[in-house]
Amino acid sequence: MVWTKHDYEDIPGTYVFDGKHAHGSYNLNKLLFSFCEEANRNEFDKDPAAYCDKFGVTGKYKELVLKQDFLGMLRAGANIYYMAKMAIPRGTSVQDCGARMQGITTAEFQAKLLEKREGLEEKLAQREGYWNG
Structure with a gap:
């Protein structure tokens, strides 16, 4: 094919x-x-x-x-x-899988998730509820 x-x-x-x-x-x-x-x-x-x-x-x-x-x-x-x-x-x-995919521990992956969360509500409000990133 x-x-x-x-x-x-x-x-x-x-x-x-x-x-x-x-x-x-x-x-x-x-x-x-x-x-x-x-x-x-x-x-x-x-x-x-x-x-x-x-x-x-x-x-x-x-x-x-x-x-x-x-x-x-x-x-x-x-x-x-x-x-x-x-x-x-x-x-x-799912977080264990995400950590494995990035070659880090689950705790490190969870910390990255929490870090990305900072200001998310404000970003969503600015973009009318849509956020890519």
Whole structure:
């Protein structure tokens, strides 16, 4: 399949979930979405490698799942909402994932969030309720 190059592909630190990424990571996302069901999460916990095989998740995708490399999965085309279905039931919070993605501790990530919060209400008021940043 031929994919058109987009300007957003060159934005540093941005991993856009588009058709190109969705196509290549279909089996990965199918596996992650399966975690909506508790029985599937339990099956995965018993034998993660076999569970990957069941969904046809192989190669680099399988390695990322087994390492719980959330940033790697995101870069490879995982849907971030589906990744939460893998992380949260295992006691990994969204903030834990954010910290891992930035290579810092959860406490450092939380401090960054609090730092960014300063003046947010004023910024929202100035921009009629919209803030990007």
